Amino acid sequence: MRILVTCHAGFIGFHVAKVLLREGHAVHGLDFLNDYYDVNLKHRRLAQLQDQHGFCKTHAYLEDHEGLLALFERFRPEKVPPSMRWKRQSASQRSAS
Numbered sequence: 001m002r003i004l005v006t007c008h009a010g011f012i013g014f015h016v017a018k019v020l021l022r023e024g025h026a027v028h029g030l031d032f033l034n035d036y037y038d039v040n041l042k043h044r045r046l047a048q049l050q051d052q053h054g055f056c057k058t059h060a061y062l063e064d065h066e067g068l069l070a071l072f073e074r075f076r077p078e079k080v081p082p083s084m085r086w087k088r089q090s091a092s093q094r095s096a097s
């Protein structure tokens with residue numbers, strides 16, 4: 001399954017992405033790597049995900065609506081976090097028109 005994981009460089013998102021990849025899913029991560037705490041820690045997490053088959057990522061803000069719609073059209077996630085569902089719906093409405 002193609003799954004969008006928001007905030008994949010953070011503590012929770014990283015572990016979620018790791019488990020999903022281990023289970024054989026394709027994961028697209030979305031994070032802008034804020035500096036709320038040491039960014040090197042996030043880079044180390046990313047290094048662990050980067051080489052895994054099925055992982056790709058976008059360095060972007062959740063608030064970047066146009067970028068997100070493009071991501072939805074390109075990656076076509078089958079699972080998204082509940083808070084992102086309206087964005088996926090707008091992407092499919094846009095492709096239908």
Ligand SMILES: NC(=O)c1ccc[n+]([C@@H]2O[C@H](COP(=O)([O-])OP(=O)(O)OC[C@H]3O[C@@H](n4cnc5c(N)ncnc54)[C@H](O)[C@@H]3O)[C@@H](O)[C@H]2O)c1
Pocket residue numbers: 006007008009010011012013030031032033034035036042060061062063
């Ligand atoms: N870690 C915990 O034990 C815990 C427990 C309960 C609730 N939470 C909540 O879960 C959420 C995630 O927790 P965490 O520990 O993984 O946090 P984290 O700070 O480790 O990770 C959050 C990630 O989100 C990214 N991010 C933040 N705003 C973004 C935006 N607008 N666009 C793109 N990326 C953005 C950051 O760059 C960061 O990598 C938080 O809201 C936290 O309050 C965490």
